[in-house]
Amino acid sequence: MSETRPTRSRDGLAETLELVLDKGLVINADVVVSVGDTELLSVELRAALASFETAAEYGLRFPAGTDTDRVAAAADVPPVRDRPEGQTRLSDLEDLRIEDDPDAGVRSEGGDPDDGDEAADQEATDETDPDAEPEGVPEADDQD
Amino acid sequence: MTEVGFAEGRYLYCVVDASGPGAERDGERADREGVDAAREFSPEGIEGGEPYVVGSDGVGAVVQPRGEPFDSDDLRRVKRWLLAHQRVVDAAGQAFGTPLPFRFDTIHEGDDDAVREWLRSERDALRANLDAFAGKWEYRVTLTVDGEFDPDDEELSDLRARIDAAGEGEAFLLEKQYERRLTDLERERDDRLAADLRERLAPLVADVEPVESGGVLDEGPAGNRVTGLALLAQREQESAIGSELDEVVADPDLDVEFTGPWPPYSFAPELGGSG
Numbered sequence: 001m002s003e004t005r006p007t008r009s010r011d012g013l014a015e016t017l018e019l020v021l022d023k024g025l026v027i028n029a030d031v032v033v034s035v036g037d038t039e040l041l042s043v044e045l046r047a048a049l050a051s052f053e054t055a056a057e058y059g060l061r062f063p064a065g066t067d068t069d070r071v072a073a074a075a076d077v078p079p080v081r082d083r084p085e086g087q088t089r090l091s092d093l094e095d096l097r098i099e100d101d102p103d104a105g106v107r108s109e110g111g112d113p114d115d116g117d118e119a120a121d122q123e124a125t126d127e128t129d130p131d132a133e134p135e136g137v138p139e140a141d142d143q144d
Numbered sequence: 145m146t147e148v149g150f151a152e153g154r155y156l157y158c159v160v161d162a163s164g165p166g167a168e169r170d171g172e173r174a175d176r177e178g179v180d181a182a183r184e185f186s187p188e189g190i191e192g193g194e195p196y197v198v199g200s201d202g203v204g205a206v207v208q209p210r211g212e213p214f215d216s217d218d219l220r221r222v223k224r225w226l227l228a229h230q231r232v233v234d235a236a237g238q239a240f241g242t243p244l245p246f247r248f249d250t251i252h253e254g255d256d257d258a259v260r261e262w263l264r265s266e267r268d269a270l271r272a273n274l275d276a277f278a279g280k281w282e283y284r285v286t287l288t289v290d291g292e293f294d295p296d297d298e299e300l301s302d303l304r305a306r307i308d309a310a311g312e313g314e315a316f317l318l319e320k321q322y323e324r325r326l327t328d329l330e331r332e333r334d335d336r337l338a339a340d341l342r343e344r345l346a347p348l349v350a351d352v353e354p355v356e357s358g359g360v361l362d363e364g365p366a367g368n369r370v371t372g373l374a375l376l377a378q379r380e381q382e383s384a385i386g387s388e389l390d391e392v393v394a395d396p397d398l399d400v401e402f403t404g405p406w407p408p409y410s411f412a413p414e415l416g417g418s419g
Contacts, residue, residue, distance in 0.1 A: 001363065003385055005284050005382065005383075005402070006382060006385075006386070006402045006403055006405065007402070007403055008403055008404065008405075013227075013293050015284055015403055015406070016226065016227060016230050017223065017227075019230075019245075019282075019362050019368070019406060019409040019410070020226045020230050020245075020247070020248045021226060021248050022247070023243045023245075023247065023409035023412065024246050024247035024248070024409045024412050025158070025159065025244050025245060025247065025250070025412040025413065025414075025415065025417070026246075026247055026251075026412075026413075026414045026415070027156075027245045027250065027252075027414075027415050028414060028415070028416055029416060031147045031252055031253040031254065031262070032156075032251065032252050032253070033149065033150075033213055033249075033250075033253075034213075034247060034249060034250045034251070042146075043289050054348060060220075063200075064146070097252075108351050114367070124321035125238070
């Protein structure tokens with residue numbers, strides 16, 4: 001299989017997430033907040049993002065003896081890193097897997113406001129079609 | 145859920161060259177103090193936002209009104225936000241040439257004027273970066289190796305023979321030695337392959353950065369990944385890079401993933417602020 005051209009198809013999803021979340025221009029100033037200097041996006045959520053998309057490709061470290069390739073290949077569910085403290089388990093994450101749909105455009109989400117606390121409680125039980133969109137609410141912003 | 149944020153703010157997507165030269169497409173440009181940029185630039189932002197360009201003296205920032213960072217425990221939402229961020233930056237790249245992409249969730253306090261003030265205060269650095277990155281894009285190369293690592297090594301053969309002849313306790317210790325030796329050899333081989341790849345590509349690129357495996361989690365190498373590189377290169381070099389990679393994967397045990405062009409996320413600088 002020739003690799004002469006770079007692609008940004010499905011394989012690029014993991015990298016999109018990694019680049020946008022972890023790289024890019026950073027401003028060190030009081031007038032700027034950034035994902036880097038706050039507790040934004042919980043560690044477990046970042047781990048979940050990483051494990052979904054990068055485990056198989058980039059070989060995260062798993063518990064000793066785990067054959068990551070075989071696990072990842074099985075059932076098309078990438079494994080989740082063994083983490084301390086009762087953090088998100090694979091069973092919590094399976095339902096959250098979404099298909100990247102680069103042509104679908106961004107769909108605004110209605111439903112929960114921009115306060116993810118309740119969303120966390122529904123994670124494991126959320127069996128609905130991830131792409132089933134409620135009525136769009138541009139800017140679900142709960143500020144006054 | 146977050147206590148960070150401002151009464152008024154601007155979510156920053158990227159910095160672009162709004163002066164005209166360097167842009168890859170014709171179209172209206174953000175002129176001095178202009179806010180409206182190329183007409184074809186109207187991407188949909190995060191959560192349905194409508195990004196626009198705030199310009200100052202030929203340097204523009206793609207922004208949308210937003211006081212507090214986007215934050216959620218819902219993986220799907222966050223993923224969509226990240227993809228939306230990238231789509232906006234991609235559209236900006238199409239309209240203005242290579243953008244300087246901000247990290248996700250970077251928010252500047254205040255209104256457009258505040259952003260303009262920041263652009264003014266950082267103008268020299270931004271201009272220098274825009275010029276340095278003009279026409280260049282980021283490419284990512286991940287080298288993997290297939291199959292079981294089974295080196296032809298005298299020390300290993302020797303250990304194997306001793307293990308077979310040893311009692312249980314001693315065999316256990318020898319096994320440990322064997323594993324350590326195997327790990328060392330594998331690391332040596334990986335280092336060799338990584339150095340070779342870098343050497344091949346170096347003449348074709350403006351800059352190269354190692355990419356740690358695991359990204360977000362920054363874990364050590366595991367599995368069959370040998371190395372990852374972020375390349376900064378002119379688009380015209382794509383096929384030359386591709387040819388080099390073809391030579392690498394002529395070895396049936398090696399495989400390579402080649403993605404891009406990306407905005408230069410891995411090469412973007414850190415800057416001070418105006419306040």
